[in-house]
Amino acid sequence: MLFAGVDIGSSSAQAVLFDGEKIVAYTSIVAKPVPQQSARFVIDATLAEAGARQEDIACCISTGYGREKITFAADNVSEISCLVKGAFWLDPDIRTIIDIGAQDNKVISVTDDGKLKDFVMNDKCAAGSGRFLEKIARTFGLQISDYGPLALSAAKPAPIQNSCPVYVNFDALCRLTEGWTKASIALSAANILASRLINASGKIKMVEPLCLTGGVAKNQAVMRSLDGLLDLPIRQLPVDPQIVGALGAAVLAHDRYHHKVN
Amino acid sequence: MSTQNVQQEVTPKSALEELLTLPRRGENPYIQDWKANGGKVFAYVCSYVPEEIIYAVKGVAKSRYLPVRLGATGCTKTEDADIDLSRCLCSFARSTLQMGLDGEYSYLDGLVYSSSCEQMRRSFEYWRDKLHPDFLEMISVPRTTDTQAHFEWYLEEVNNVRLKFGQKYGLLSNKASLNETIKIYNRFRELMLELYALRSGDAPKLTGTEALNIALAGFNMPKDIFNEKLEAAIEELKARPAVTGYRARVLLAGSPIDDPALVEIIEGTGALVVTDTLCTGRKYVEGMVDETTDDPVRAIAKRYFSKETCPRMMDGTDARVAYVKRLAKEANVDGVIFQYITFCDNHNIENIIESRSLEKDGVPTLTLEREYQPGDVGRLRTRVQAFMERINK
Incomplete structure (x- = not known):
C-alpha cells in the first residue's frame, strides 16, 4: 500500500x-x-x-x-x-525550517511534537526568492546548477544593492560593463538573497537545529552565505x-x- | 418563430436578501430613486467626514442630500490613474481615480474628502484638476486628538464644509434637521452594533462576508430606510440557524475593506470573521453623537474626533493596541488577521505594532499584504490556509 x-x-x-x-x-x-x-x-x-x-x-x-x-x-x-x-x-530534532522556493520564502518554527508553531512568508514581492537567482542565471546564460560553483569561485562580491528580480538585471549588466566578473555578481546576488531572508524572518525566533528546504537549498553559494549570517548550525536533511x-x-x-x- | 413571454411570479426579496445583494454604485436602486426624485448624491472618502452634516441638509422634499462612501469594487485596471498617481500610491486611491476617469461615478454631484492620508489627498488633487466635480471639498483633519485646540480646528473645518453646501446650493442644515439626523444615525449605529453582537457571540448567525455586504448596503442607502431594512434583517438572522462548520474565529484588522471578495477568500479557507477593527467596520459604527446638547454640529464633530482613531494619528497607538485586544477577547477569537494595501504605510506599520503585542499575549496573528482588488487569490489563500493549520492546534 x-x-x-x-x-x-x-x-x-x-x-x-x-x-x-x-x-x-x-x-x-x-x-x-x-x-x-x-x-x-x-x-x-x-x-x-x-x-x-x-x-x-x-x-x-x-x-x-x-x-x-x-x-x-x-x-x-x-x-x-x-x-x-x-x-x-x-x-524529529528540527525546530526551524527555512524554505526558499521560486517565488515564496518561508521561515517556519516547529513545536516539540512536530506541529506548525508559527511562520512568516515574504510580502507581495519576489525580491530575494529563487526567481531572483534564476533571473541572474538567465542573464548570464547559466544553468541554475552551475550557479553555486561559479559564485563560490569569486574573490569578492560585486557592489549590488537591488534585490528586485526585475531590476537586478540592470545592475548586473552595469557591473559587467565596469569589469566585474559574472562570478562576483552571482556571489553578490546569493548574499543579497540570504540577508533578505534573515531580515524577513522578523517575528520568528530561530531555534536550532535548523534545516533548509526548497530548490535554492541546493545552491552552495546561498548556503555558505546563510551559514555565515546565522548563528545557528544548519543541519543537512x-x-x-x-x-x-x-x-x-x-x-x-x-x-x-x-x-x-x- | 414565436417568442413566449412567460410572466414569472417574482417573490419579493426579504430585507436580509435585499441588503446582501444590493447592486453597487449607479445600479443601486436607492441611489437611482434618490436621483429620480431630484436629490443630490455626495461621496465621502473616509470615516473622518461626518455624514450627518450632509444628510441633514433639508431643502424642499425633492432636494435632499445623500452621503455615500466612495468605493471602487470591481475596478480591474488603473492604467489611466497611474499616469498621474505614481504606482507607489495605494491601489485604492488609484482605483477610485480610475473609476472617476471612466465615468463610473456619473451619479455623484460631488465629493467630500478628508486629509486622512497622503494617498487620498493626492488623488483629491486630480479630482479637482481633471474631473471637476460640481462640488468638491476637503476637511483638514489634525494629526493629534488630545488638545482642545485641535478639536476646535477640526470643528471649524467641518462647519466650513457644512456652510459651503449652503453657499453652493442655497440650502443649509439647521438645528432641527441636524438633531433629527443625529437620531437616525445613532439608531443606525445601535442596529449595526446589534449585528456585531449576532456575529461575535458563541453561535454566530452570519458570516463576515455577509456582514460586509450588509455594511456596504448601509454605506449606500438613505440611513432611515436602511435602519428599517436592517431591523427586519436582524429578526431574520435571529430566526435562522447558527453558522457551523468553520475551523477558527478570527478578527480582521488593518486597511479599510469594502470588497467582500477579500473576506470571501479568507472565509473560503474555513475561517469565520466574527469581528473587526476596520474603519469600514466596527470603527465606523462605534460611538454615539450626544443627542442632548444645544450645539449639534459640535456634538457631531466631537463624536468623529473622539472615536477610535485611525493610525494616521500621531497619538493613540496604545489605545488602538488595547482596542484590538479587547475586541479579540470579547469575540473570543482564535486568531487575528491583519492586512494592508501595498503602500498603506499607516496600517502596515500599525499592524506590526499590534500583531507583536497580540503574539506576546499568545494570540496567533497573520499579516497579509494585498492590493485593493484581490487578484492574487492563490497567494492569499496559501497564507490564510497555513494560518488556519497553525491555529487548528
Missing part, C-alpha cells in the same frame, strides 16, 4: 511515494504551465519508477500553489504544514531538499489514512 504527496510549485513539481516507513520513489520536474499537467506527469513518472500503478495509492495529498486543482488528491494542505511534516519525519514538501504531503496522506489526527 502506497501513500502519495504531490507538490506543485510555480517553478517545479515533485511527487513522493511513501509506504509508511520509507520513501519508495520520488521525482522532481520543471513545472508545466497547467498544475494538473504537472501533477499527472510527475505522479506517473514516480509510479513508473516504483513499478506501481495509480490503484496502489491508498491516499494522496496535494500541496504547493497548484494544490487545489489536483483531482486525484483526497485533500490539499498548505506547503507550510507539509514542510513541517516532511522535515520532522526526516529529523538526508534527502533532496526540494522534495520535503511532497514528502510531508505523503506522510500526511499516510497519517490521514490511518486516522491519525492532522
Whole structure:
C-alpha cells in the first residue's frame, strides 16, 4: 500500500511515494504551465519508477500553489504544514525550517511534537526568492546548477544593492560593463538573497537545529552565505531538499489514512 | 418563430436578501430613486467626514442630500490613474481615480474628502484638476486628538464644509434637521452594533462576508430606510440557524475593506470573521453623537474626533493596541488577521505594532499584504490556509 504527496510549485513539481516507513520513489520536474499537467506527469513518472500503478495509492495529498486543482488528491494542505511534516519525519530534532522556493520564502518554527508553531512568508514581492537567482542565471546564460560553483569561485562580491528580480538585471549588466566578473555578481546576488531572508524572518525566533528546504537549498553559494549570517548550525536533511514538501504531503496522506489526527 | 413571454411570479426579496445583494454604485436602486426624485448624491472618502452634516441638509422634499462612501469594487485596471498617481500610491486611491476617469461615478454631484492620508489627498488633487466635480471639498483633519485646540480646528473645518453646501446650493442644515439626523444615525449605529453582537457571540448567525455586504448596503442607502431594512434583517438572522462548520474565529484588522471578495477568500479557507477593527467596520459604527446638547454640529464633530482613531494619528497607538485586544477577547477569537494595501504605510506599520503585542499575549496573528482588488487569490489563500493549520492546534 502506497501513500502519495504531490507538490506543485510555480517553478517545479515533485511527487513522493511513501509506504509508511520509507520513501519508495520520488521525482522532481520543471513545472508545466497547467498544475494538473504537472501533477499527472510527475505522479506517473514516480509510479513508473516504483513499478506501481495509480490503484496502489491508498491516499494522496496535494500541496504547493497548484494544490487545489489536483483531482486525484483526497485533500490539499498548505506547503507550510507539509514542510513541517516532511522535515520532522526526516529529523524529529528540527525546530526551524527555512524554505526558499521560486517565488515564496518561508521561515517556519516547529513545536516539540512536530506541529506548525508559527511562520512568516515574504510580502507581495519576489525580491530575494529563487526567481531572483534564476533571473541572474538567465542573464548570464547559466544553468541554475552551475550557479553555486561559479559564485563560490569569486574573490569578492560585486557592489549590488537591488534585490528586485526585475531590476537586478540592470545592475548586473552595469557591473559587467565596469569589469566585474559574472562570478562576483552571482556571489553578490546569493548574499543579497540570504540577508533578505534573515531580515524577513522578523517575528520568528530561530531555534536550532535548523534545516533548509526548497530548490535554492541546493545552491552552495546561498548556503555558505546563510551559514555565515546565522548563528545557528544548519543541519543537512538526508534527502533532496526540494522534495520535503511532497514528502510531508505523503506522510500526511499516510497519517490521514490511518486516522491519525492532522 | 414565436417568442413566449412567460410572466414569472417574482417573490419579493426579504430585507436580509435585499441588503446582501444590493447592486453597487449607479445600479443601486436607492441611489437611482434618490436621483429620480431630484436629490443630490455626495461621496465621502473616509470615516473622518461626518455624514450627518450632509444628510441633514433639508431643502424642499425633492432636494435632499445623500452621503455615500466612495468605493471602487470591481475596478480591474488603473492604467489611466497611474499616469498621474505614481504606482507607489495605494491601489485604492488609484482605483477610485480610475473609476472617476471612466465615468463610473456619473451619479455623484460631488465629493467630500478628508486629509486622512497622503494617498487620498493626492488623488483629491486630480479630482479637482481633471474631473471637476460640481462640488468638491476637503476637511483638514489634525494629526493629534488630545488638545482642545485641535478639536476646535477640526470643528471649524467641518462647519466650513457644512456652510459651503449652503453657499453652493442655497440650502443649509439647521438645528432641527441636524438633531433629527443625529437620531437616525445613532439608531443606525445601535442596529449595526446589534449585528456585531449576532456575529461575535458563541453561535454566530452570519458570516463576515455577509456582514460586509450588509455594511456596504448601509454605506449606500438613505440611513432611515436602511435602519428599517436592517431591523427586519436582524429578526431574520435571529430566526435562522447558527453558522457551523468553520475551523477558527478570527478578527480582521488593518486597511479599510469594502470588497467582500477579500473576506470571501479568507472565509473560503474555513475561517469565520466574527469581528473587526476596520474603519469600514466596527470603527465606523462605534460611538454615539450626544443627542442632548444645544450645539449639534459640535456634538457631531466631537463624536468623529473622539472615536477610535485611525493610525494616521500621531497619538493613540496604545489605545488602538488595547482596542484590538479587547475586541479579540470579547469575540473570543482564535486568531487575528491583519492586512494592508501595498503602500498603506499607516496600517502596515500599525499592524506590526499590534500583531507583536497580540503574539506576546499568545494570540496567533497573520499579516497579509494585498492590493485593493484581490487578484492574487492563490497567494492569499496559501497564507490564510497555513494560518488556519497553525491555529487548528
